[in-house]
Amino acid sequence: MIELDNLTLGYDRHPAVHHLDATIARGSLLAVVGPNGAGKSTLLKGILGLLRPLQGEVRLHGVVRHRVAYLPQQIDLDRTFPLRVDELVSFGLWHRVGALRSLTRHDRTAIAEALAAVGLNGFAGRPIGALSGGQFQRALFARVLLQDAPLILLDEPFTAIDTRTAEDLLALVRRWHGEARTVIAVLHDLDQVRSHFPTAMLLARELVAAGPTAEVLRGEHLFRARQMAEAHDERAPVCRRRAA
Amino acid sequence: MIVFEPLIAPFVEFEFMRRALVGCLALALGATPVGVFLLLRRMSLTGDAMAHAILPGAALGYFLFGLSVGAMTIGGLVAGLAVAMLAGLVARGTLLGEDASLAAFYLISLAAGVLLISLRGSQVDLFHVLFGTVLALNDAALLLIAAITTITLLTLALLFRPLVAECVDPSFLRTVSPLSPVAHYGFLMLVVLNLVGGFQALGTLLAVGIVILPAAAARFWSRTISGLLLAAVLVAVCGSLAGLLLSYHLDLASGPAIILAIGGIYLLSLLAGPEGVVTRRLLHQRHLQA
Known part of the structure; x- marks a missing residue:
């Protein structure tokens, strides 16, 4: 199980995603979705421990950090x-x-x-x-x-690849889910998420919704996510918000 | 045998030539593999900047103790490592990139080093520190180079897999192993050590030549990491031998002659190596079936 407790991650004091409270159950097959700059890849880096939280923490239960598998974006x-x-x-x-x-x-x-x-x-x-x-x-x-x-993190695993390859690799993801591994994937294709991922987390620099995919990807949530994508502001005031 | 005489006689007759050859061969074995990794990590200019950065430390050693191998080596090591660490800190803590912060530090170092030497020494001493004295390697210098080569080869053998992983996919190494900082800083340490070793023979300005040029030439000969390492060492050995012989027969400055000889092999590799311009152009005129 993964616990995100008031988690704020970012770069140079600017939050990419902030005040995130969520629990990801062991054996989940979870899609992390949201607009560009929503903090999806940053969240994966936070779970991996590649990025130290600006606030809050990530707690991994039953998983040693060095035994987490991570598929980075090809550009990395x-x-x-x-x-x-x-x-x-x-x-x-x-x-x-x-x-x-x-x-x-x-x-x-x-x-x-x-x-x-x-x-x-x-x-x-x-x-x-x-x-x-x-x-x-x-x-x-x-x-x-x-x-x-036991925990697999995939950062945009099906971006810029053909349909056949995506289908083959999705079959592998389903296999891992069948083996009770926890799989968290950052994805952009919402149809793909609806078809293959039972749970989803919608981010827009903060948590918009999390839970069963059909519930998370409702129109009002997606609309809200688009509205919440804020710009990086050099003059932003210090955030006073506390944990929920 | 007449053909071989000009190639062998200088080394048979003169001890200083044998010493120079041994020093260059040891450097070729240790410094060029480090150069291959510098090249693959796209840090060739970092190597150049760090070579300059060792100057004020070596100069301070010289200022206090004269042309002493030990004092200049320790000074060079401390200065090189300090500049590498400071440049890294500035790059991470400010808007300045690592290349710009290294450039800033090495320019300051170079100026400080030249100033320190000119305060106490002559033009000859300055020439010695900047371009080395490969034909005057004493026992202490040879032992130092040999020790650095031994440490380098052992460390590279131990860190080989983490270094390769860090080059290809740095985040992967950080997720599976705590060795990422060991590989990173261990490698920087090796760079500084080999530049300090090279400095004894080739001076602060030319030492980086035997580190980077063979690695760059090797890129035109092989597409595998082991092939690159082997080719780079061979290029450095052949270049050192050719440079020393040229300097002997034509009465040229030996350090520059060695680097120019390696540079000649680099140009030849660029043109005629299996991955070079001409070969690739010839090969590409007829495409394969699959």
Whole structure:
């Protein structure tokens, strides 16, 4: 279970998302939605501990922080680095091999199986720079598979990839949900959210609504979210708001 | 054998040439892998700035103790690390980016260093500190370079996987391991150490040449990380050998000759390496089937 307690996250004292109170149950399949700049990716970074809260806290129950799997946006990765696909995917075994241990035959089999599971048979030896956007996303999903994590955070996993790839990767997400893992995904396609994600959280720099997807994605909530997207203001006064 | 004589005789006959060669080979083994990672992390200019940053520390060592390897090394290390840390702090705490803050610090360092040396020393001493004296490496300098190379290779072996992970996907490393700061600061430490080692042979201005140029040349020969490391070391070894021989036979300044020889290999690689301009253009005239 994840508890967000009066959580405010931001950069340089400016909140990207503020005063967030929410509980995410173990085994949830949750979509985080909202307009651009709503604080969705920032929330994932806060849960991961990559960003220290300006106020409040994130409490992870039953999950060690280093065992959380995270799929970042592709723009955050350097695809020009001379690395092979299997080397990239092998990082998913970090919890087993760490920084020093060399890969065993068992590890190599696991990598091959993960590549097969995401439809990248025969791609192991290719440089990551030679992959298309969709293929690269499949490779990152293979890495998440190997992480075998109880909590999986996906930042815009289906952006700029074709329908077929998105469907294949959605099947993996459903599989993780079936295995009682907690999956939280930042998404933009509301139809996709309605079809595949039973719960949703609507953000617009603060919490607009959270709960069953049909309830959260009601017209009035979406309208409110659009209204609440505020601009970054250098002269903004100090926030005096306390926890709810 | 007549062909080989000009290549071997200088090293057989003269101890100072053998010492220079050993120093350069040790630098090639340690400094070039560091250069490969600097290049891959897009920090080539950071290396250049840090090379300048060690100058005031080395100069202070010189100011207090003369041309002493130990004093200048410790001074250089402290100054290099201080500038790296300060530049990082300024970049994180202010609007100034890391490149701009490093540029600010290294310009101040360079001016302070030159001023300190000119207060006490002659033009010869200044030349020594800025461009090194690869033909006058004493036991202490050689041992220092060898020790730095040993530390570098051991540290790189230990930090190899975290370093690669941090280059490709820094947030991933931070989520799976507490080693991210160890990799980051450990690597910066290696950069400073190798620049200080290179400074003994090539001076503060040219030391970065044997760090970055072989790595840049290697990029035209290989598309794998292990291939890059191997190619960079080979380029540095060949360049050092060629530079020393050129300086011996043509009576040229040895430090610049070594860096120019490596620069020549870089230009050759740029044109004729498998990933170079000409090869890629020739290959691209006929496309593959898949």
